[in-house]
Amino acid sequence: MASEGSIREASEAGNGRAELPYRLRQQALMGAFARMALQTRDLDALLQRASELCAEALGAACCQVLEYRAPDHAFVIRACTGLRADLVGTDVTAGDEATPSSYAFRTGAGVLANGIHPRSGQGKPRQGAAEPDGARLHLPEGLAPADICHAVNVPIALGDESRRAYGVLEAWGREGHGFDRADQEFLAGFAGLIGIAVERHQGDARLRDALDHQVQLTREMSHRVKNSLGVVAGLLRLQARDAQSDEVRHALEDAGARIATVAEVHDHLWRGIHQLGMVDLAEFLRELVAKLQEEAPGHRLACQADPKVISADQAIPIGLVVTELVTNAVKHAYPQETGPVQVALSVKAEGLRLTVRDDGIGLPPGFDVSMRQRSLGLKIIASLIRQLDGRLSTEESGPGAHFVLDIPLT
Known part of the structure; x- marks a missing residue:
């Protein structure tokens, strides 16, 4: 064998x-x-x-x-x-x-x-x-x-x-x-x-298909939220026109502007997102300032922003802070006339720097942004800054008011 x-x-x-x-x-x-x-x-x-x-x-x-x-x-x-x-x-x-x-x-x-x-x-x-x-x-x-x-x-x-x-x-x-x-x-x-x-x-x-489906659902949800918030903001503006008191009218207009800012973020989420729940902050701020310009005829609102994609959770409070500071400048910086308001965003190694400045009458004597404020707008700003873990300060550089917000990136 x-x-x-x-x-x-x-x-x-x-x-x-x-x-x-x-x-x-x-x-x-x-x-x-x-x-x-x-x-x-x-x-x-x-x-x-x-x-x-x-x-x-x-x-x-x-x-x-x-x-x-x-x-x-x-x-x-x-x-x-x-x-x-x-x-x-x-x-x-x-x-x-x-x-x-x-x-x-x-x-x-x-x-x-x-x-x-x-x-x-x-x-x-x-x-x-x-x-x-x-x-x-x-x-x-x-x-x-x-x-x-x-x-x-x-x-x-x-x-x-x-x-x-x-x-x-x-x-x-x-x-x-x-x-x-x-x-x-x-x-x-x-x-x-x-x-x-x-x-x-x-x-x-299969995972890509599931993620694409999730993105579509998120866009649809954000689109519906944006439309719902737009309806609420419109109702507040209509109510403001019928208000008998200037104080009530201004309060309703401010509330409508704040809701419209949140709607603007959701508009970016459904129209084109880089990643799930992310917002192009530069594009968002430019469109937000353009919408605020519509509410401030005669004033010259401008925005310069470095490109940066951040989460919607950060974009919403940043947008609300810009809305409050710009609205405040439009109301108080030029009592007898109109003038420019500038919004700028720069990306630093340590985070974001947001500035809002005007060429108006400036801040009241002894104003300290770190102290407790009576104004509802400033109270809202203080709450939003805590949410962002940021720091708000003022600078004396030229005429008008100059607010600086530093925000760490997570």
């Missing part, structure tokens, strides 16, 4: 290869693919590289990755080596179970078929599943080169609960070089890595 060593030596002589270096090279190429699979999210590039490495590892003339599409009951060539590059993306029927790929996909087991022909087909598969009586295998007509006569196929299984197969990994060989069981096991290991990569790609796609 021949020993295992003599059998291996005979096999090596028949294949014209040294078995140990051949298997070591296969393991090295599989390790290289595993590293690539961990480093890239480009599935097309990954599948193409898989076909190239498998062909190299098996000394195969051709290798391809087939994805099964259930609606068409067909395989789609996702990547191939040794075939024309323009075949990628074309369909191959999965209904002909006499082809090794269809047989492997149906049975869920590897298929090793040596001595077959691309068209006539005289070989039989060797695999664990039961084979139908009289089955003969052939390679797809018009796809495989005429001198191909060996094939090894393994299903590419996904690791989810359904245990469904993604498709088939297939290698073809020419006359004089057949595949053996160890080649099939190598290909099965490679298919396992492909399955993991495909499953991760599909999971990423």
Whole structure:
């Protein structure tokens, strides 16, 4: 009885290869693919590289990755080596179970078929599943080169609960070089890595879809909140017009302006958000000042802002502070005339610096912004600044009032 060593030596002589270096090279190429699979999210590039490495590892003339599409009951060539590059993306029927790929996909087991022909087909598969009586295998007509006569196929299984197969990994060989069981096991290991990569790609796609859906829901919610707040602000303005007292009218107008500021933030959230719950602060402040300009005819309101994306939780109190300070300047800075009010936002290493200044009569003598104020507007500003963990100060630089708000970035 021949020993295992003599059998291996005979096999090596028949294949014209040294078995140990051949298997070591296969393991090295599989390790290289595993590293690539961990480093890239480009599935097309990954599948193409898989076909190239498998062909190299098996000394195969051709290798391809087939994805099964259930609606068409067909395989789609996702990547191939040794075939024309323009075949990628074309369909191959999965209904002909006499082809090794269809047989492997149906049975869920590897298929090793040596001595077959691309068209006539005289070989039989060797695999664990039961084979139908009289089955003969052939390679797809018009796809495989005429001198191909060996094939090894393994299903590419996904690791989810359904245990469904993604498709088939297939290698073809020419006359004089057949595949053996160890080649099939190598290909099965490679298919396992492909399955993991495909499953991760599909999971990423599902996660992106879920995030896109969440963004759409947030936009819709913000749009509805913005519309509701706009209605409330409009009702307050209408009520202010009918007020008999100037004090009541001003209070209602101020309340409407504050609500409109919150609505403006929600308007930015639904119209275009960089990330979920984020606001482009520069764009928001410019539009806010433009709306405040509509309420202050004759005054010249201007805004300069460095670009910065922040959370809506920070944007709302910042917008309310700007509304209060600008409204205060419009009301009190120019008692007998109109004048400019400037809003500026700069991004510093330590955070944001927001300034609101006018060229009016200036602040009352002895005014200290850090002391408790009687004005409702200043009380609101103090509360908002605590919410922002900021610091409000005044500067004496030229005419008028000059407020400076420093806000740390979280």
